[in-house]
Amino acid sequence: MLFVLSPFLAVQTSFWPFLCALILFSLLCNTVLWISAKLSFIYVIVSLILLVLISFSWWIDLKYESLIGYHTHKLEVRLRSAILLFILSEVFFFLSFFWAFYDASLSPVIELGLSWPPKGIVPLSVYSVPLLNTIILLSSGVSVTWAHHNLLCNKSINISLFLTCFLAVYFTRIQLIEYSEAFFNVWWNFW
Numbered sequence: 001m002l003f004v005l006s007p008f009l010a011v012q013t014s015f016w017p018f019l020c021a022l023i024l025f026s027l028l029c030n031t032v033l034w035i036s037a038k039l040s041f042i043y044v045i046v047s048l049i050l051l052v053l054i055s056f057s058w059w060i061d062l063k064y065e066s067l068i069g070y071h072t073h074k075l076e077v078r079l080r081s082a083i084l085l086f087i088l089s090e091v092f093f094f095l096s097f098f099w100a101f102y103d104a105s106l107s108p109v110i111e112l113g114l115s116w117p118p119k120g121i122v123p124l125s126v127y128s129v130p131l132l133n134t135i136i137l138l139s140s141g142v143s144v145t146w147a148h149h150n151l152l153c154n155k156s157i158n159i160s161l162f163l164t165c166f167l168a169v170y171f172t173r174i175q176l177i178e179y180s181e182a183f184f185n186v187w188w189n190f191w
Contacts, residue, residue: 016058023051129178133171140167 027047033039065071071079105116112118124130140163147160 014058014061016054016061019054020051020058023047023054027051124178124182129174133174133178136167136171136174140164140171143167 027044030039030043030047034041034044104112108114108116108118117123143160143164147157147164150157150160
């Protein structure tokens with residue numbers, strides 16, 4: 001490992017980002033092959049396990065660097081800025097999906113019959129399962145904020161963290177039921 005003593009750069013060059021990118025590419029390829037070529041799902045699971053192990057090892061190295069005092073104040077500011085830029089990129093990523101949806105729905109093309117939703121698609125009622133899932137998702141955000149506040153105040157986080165995990169599992173379960181019972185669903189191409 002090469003150590004660089006600079007207030008702006010990471011203190012240690014690392015091979016973890018390269019391995020993480022390699023495993024993410026493997027996960028993407030294995031998932032596409034599982035969906036399209038009916039490759040075994042075990043390859044996707046192995047890629048996920050490797051991704052978790054590599055990420056955990058990378059985070060251990062970063063924690064070790066910070067504990068032994070290699071992280072300067074300027075480096076910590078740069079790391080926080082990097083996280084904020086990542087969150088901003090995610091915001092624009094989802095904004096592009098909403099933009100594409102509204103573009104398709106407000107000016108439908110001739111191939112869709114000049115109507116939205118396209119002919120043959122029966123949309124779900126916005127006030128049923130989607131509204132319930134939105135409420136559950138926002139509630140899990142409140143409970144994780146509650147857990148974070150309790151953690152900062154040195155209080156027990158057991159109830160709030162359990163509630164967050166329960167809401168996450170409940171949201172995922174309802175989303176799975178919604179996808180499986182909808183007239184149009186994600187899974188019909190895969191089976």
